Amino acid sequence: MAEHLSQSELDYPFKLMEYLNGFRISKAIFSACELGVFDLLLESQKPLTAGEVAQKLGTSGDGIERLLDLLVAIEILEVELMQGTAYYNSTDVANLYLAKSSPKSLHSLIIYHSQTTYPLWNNLVDAVREGKNQNEKTFGLPSEEIFSAIYRSEEEMLKFMGLMNSTWVIDGHDIATAFDLSCFKSIIDLGGNFFDGEIPSADLYILARIIHDWKDDKNVKLLKKIHSACNKGGGVLIAEALLFENRRGPTMVQTFSLNMLVQTEGKEHPPSYYTHLLTEAGFRDVQVYRTGKSYDAILALK
Ligand SMILES: C[S@@+](CC[C@H](N)C(=O)[O-])C[C@H]1O[C@@H](n2cnc3c(N)ncnc32)[C@H](O)[C@@H]1O
Numbered sequence: 001m002a003e004h005l006s007q008s009e010l011d012y013p014f015k016l017m018e019y020l021n022g023f024r025i026s027k028a029i030f031s032a033c034e035l036g037v038f039d040l041l042l043e044s045q046k047p048l049t050a051g052e053v054a055q056k057l058g059t060s061g062d063g064i065e066r067l068l069d070l071l072v073a074i075e076i077l078e079v080e081l082m083q084g085t086a087y088y089n090s091t092d093v094a095n096l097y098l099a100k101s102s103p104k105s106l107h108s109l110i111i112y113h114s115q116t117t118y119p120l121w122n123n124l125v126d127a128v129r130e131g132k133n134q135n136e137k138t139f140g141l142p143s144e145e146i147f148s149a150i151y152r153s154e155e156e157m158l159k160f161m162g163l164m165n166s167t168w169v170i171d172g173h174d175i176a177t178a179f180d181l182s183c184f185k186s187i188i189d190l191g192g193n194f195f196d197g198e199i200p201s202a203d204l205y206i207l208a209r210i211i212h213d214w215k216d217d218k219n220v221k222l223l224k225k226i227h228s229a230c231n232k233g234g235g236v237l238i239a240e241a242l243l244f245e246n247r248r249g250p251t252m253v254q255t256f257s258l259n260m261l262v263q264t265e266g267k268e269h270p271p272s273y274y275t276h277l278l279t280e281a282g283f284r285d286v287q288v289y290r291t292g293k294s295y296d297a298i299l300a301l302k
Contacts, residue, residue: 028070029098030114033107035059037068038090038098047080047087097170104169108162116159120262127262134262146213146264164209171295175208175239178289178297184234194222199229208239209295211274212256213266223281230302236283238298242290243270252294274298 009015032038035057041048048056050065057064068088071077076098078089090099100107123134135141135149142148151157168175181187184204192199194210195218205226211219226236241253247270257268271288275298278286283300290296 025070025074027114027118028067028074029076030110030118032067032071032076033098033110034114035064035067036100037064037071038094039100041077041088041090042095042099042101047089049085049087053088106166106170108159109166112159112163116156117259117263121259124258124262127258131261133264144265150263167294171291171293174291174293175295175297178291179237179287179299181237186231190226194225199225201229201231203231203234205230205234205236206239207236211238211266211277212240212260212268213264215265216277219277220280223277223283227282227302232302235299235301236278238274238278238300239295240274240298241268241294242274242288242296242298243268245270245272271298 037053037057040053040056050068051061053059053068054061054064068077068079072079072088076091076094078091080087080089096102096104097106098110099105120134120138123137126137127134133143133146133149135146136143139149139152141152150160181204186202187204187206188200188202189206189208190199190210199205207226210222214222223236230236241250241256243253243257244250247254253268260266260268274288275286278298278300283302286298286300288296288298
């Protein structure tokens with residue numbers, strides 16, 4: 001990799017080729033997860049040959065060997081040669097984040113990306129052309145009712161919840177500790193029917209990944225409603241992935257914003273958007289905390 005960086009991209013497009021191949025890397029990890037490779041290697045407690053993995057998972061020997069070899073190349077698995085036979089073993093990272101049984105497992109996030117996000121991104125060209133989500137083309141569901149599409153079956157609803165929970169397993173602690181929340185006695189993690197229903201009074205409202213789903217007018221309406229329901233001295237805690245103010249990154253958040261385009265009516269924003277929105281709704285003292293990870297926190301007071 002280092003020698004690639006020293007060469008001019010014009011001599012040979014190493015970086016470009018790596019980007020172009022990115023989807024294959026993602027899909028290889030997704031497939032290994034769906035096949036149960038990481039769970040098997042964790043449970044077996046000893047390295048396994050490709051033949052043993054194939055036999056236990058009911059796959060072809062050749063297919064699994066190629067998949068395992070790629071996972072070794074990208075340092076998600078390890079391999080050891082014993083008398084000419086390759087024995088595959090998990091790494092600590094795979095055991096912690098990819099095995100289903102780990103408390104820090106990202107398995108549900110991976111399943112969602114593989115089975116729902118991936119087909120949606122297949123229609124990214126149309127999403128960019130039309131400037132709207134692709135729920136209709138991808139799943140035959142109305143593009144206006146984004147959560148009818150996301151919750152189109154019990155199975156999909158559970159998958160989406162699994163995706164949501166996965167991220168809090170790795171990002172939850174940073175968000176929950178970003179600010180001193182000890183002065184707020186009653187806290188509501190906003191759900192229910194927040195656009196049309198009544199919002200109960202509380203000291204603190206948590207809006208985690210809510211604002212990025214909707215258009216500006218709905219966001220202002222929602223925050224104004226929260227402001228009137230909020231107890232004196234209360235506030236609102238927003239958890240979202242923040243763009244840089246100049247929108248030149250982080251790359252991950254830019255990809256999230258395109259994801260919002262293919263799946264919702266919203267987008268990701270820089271901090272100034274939230275400050276503006278919160279101020280317009282009547283909140284003050286807006287504080288922004290960047291975690292340096294996927295999600296950031298914003299606190300504003302009534
Ligand atoms: C992107 S998810 C975020 C879930 C959760 N706050 C988190 O961060 O893990 C958006 C949430 O908004 C909820 N939602 C969508 N429309 C809603 C509405 N009209 N009233 C209340 N909740 C709604 C969905 O059910 C979903 O749980």
